[in-house]
Amino acid sequence: MLKLSNISKTFNLGTINEKKALQNISLTVNDGDFITIIGGNGAGKSTLLNTIAGVYSIDCGHIYLDNNDVSLKGEHEIAANIGRVFQDPMMGTATNLEIIENLALANRRGKRRTLAWGIKASEKQQYHEVLKRLGLGLENRMTSKVGLLSGGQRQALTLLMATLQKPKILLLDEHTAALDPVTAKKVLELTEEIVAEQNLTALMVTHNMKDAIAIGNRLIMMNQGQIVYDVSGEEKMNLTVEDLLRKFEEVSHESFANDRMLLVD
Amino acid sequence: MPFLLAIQSAVGQGILWGIMALGVFITFRLLDIADLTVDGSFATGGAVCAVALTSGINPFVAILMATVSGFIAGGITGILHTKFDIPAILAGILSQIGLYSINLRIMGRSNIPLLNTPNLFKDFPIGGLSNNWIVLIIGLVIAVVIIMISYWFFGTELGSAIRATGNNEKMVRSLGVNTNSTKIIGLMISNGLIALSGGLVTQAQGYADIKMGIGAIVMALASIVIGEVLISKGTNFMVTLAAIISGSIIYRIIITLVLQAGLSTDDLKLFTAILVAVALAIPTYLAKRRQVTTYKKMTKELEDAETK
16 A cells, blocks of 8 residues: 655755645555546646655655655665656666566566576566567567667566566556557557556556546546545546546636736736 | 787787776776776776785785775775766766875885786796787686676676666666666776786786876777777677777787887877777768768659659
8 A cells, every 4th residue: 555645845946946846745545546647737747656656755744655654765775666667668678688688677676686697597488478468579589689679669568577576556657658549559458457467556647538537446637736636436437538627627727817817917 | 020029919918908998898888987987996906916016915816906906996986976976977087086196105106116026927837938928828818707707797687787777777776776886886896807907917017107097098998999890789798898808909909000100109199099089980970971871862762753
């Protein structure tokens, strides 16, 4: 279980560029939750994920993972429990290393790196199997450098790497946004499959409202660094894109009004 | 045959200095860090080795001590760079400049001749060989051992993590690797090899000098660049390492040739700098030219098709 209590994050604190990215966020993610996160640009979606992953240090508040306080843990310390797929397909894999080397690195996520051989013979069969299910033929190119793969292939590989060693939380930051529609659909299907199969707890940021409604059991809308809508179960399933848009206008109205007032003044 | 002897000597020197180039390769190519500690740590290796030898320490142990001094020098650069966020180039320069004074302190003066001390090369067990041959044999054995160990190490979990750090730091951190540690370890190993090479060169030439490390980084880059021209990108790691040693040998031969042809030793550093700059620039220049030609070709085809 992941619990955020009253966390805030401000960029460029105390300068003229001060930006409150997260404001007093409290959120409890139950085991097995698959949450989709929507919201406008700058709403704080990515910041929220990066905060959970320990990339950003928070201003205040607490983050508990399975009742352990991980608020001040650094990125690599908390990584043992967290699988991540980034928006940019280039981010999740190491270009000059082989496919199998990338998988082996991921399989040791959060573990001590020793002087044991980087890839054990027994792992090769396992990697062959997991690559095969992607249906991209990568199992026959295991010693190819990742740089030779397309963006979609790399993203599918990153997803595999993120879940090779079961993470307590899977963070997906618009992981299909940079892909063409067909590839995006494939990667999304693969995501649902893997999450269901391993019964993972996942948070997925998306700009696609349809996906946000169709996927997962819970939906969160963010605006100006706050969670403005949190819906799950039956209520979420019955949502329509129009409902979301209306809700979106409703919450952002105030800020629009404020902007207008500024202009009129 | 003075010319052949000069070439033979160049090959031996190339191997000894090639080990230094292997060290630079670890930071420059694998970690993607331009580490300038080199010029300092190479001389540190020489200084530690020379002082150890004059104190009567076994020449082999003296080499190991030199290596450890390199580990420490690299570690300091690593800590400055990672823990205190000092840019890598600056951290390296700080170490390099600091090491100049430290090297003088270690040596006590600016030059230590090694006339009557034990010596790996002078005490070679097989008699009747010329000094050039001995340098060649010892250099080759040590180089092969180092290449084997490097091949093993960079295939381990830790070694893979170090290689990946130079590739995609963010990804490696997200996989739970402390990239500060991998960088520090990489810098330590790199400077360890550099200092080891410094110790070997000191024993081979029979003296240590405070200025022996000046320009070492450029020689290493020359070796790496020449070595990479020899092989295609993406070949086996062991071949890459061997190619760098070969690159160092070729560099020494080129230097010998231009000196024989009448180049003044005063101009040697400028020659090396130009050699490296040209070698680094050529691939980029060719790629750009290729792009322009393809663009022109494809545009022309397109226009031709339209006019038809």
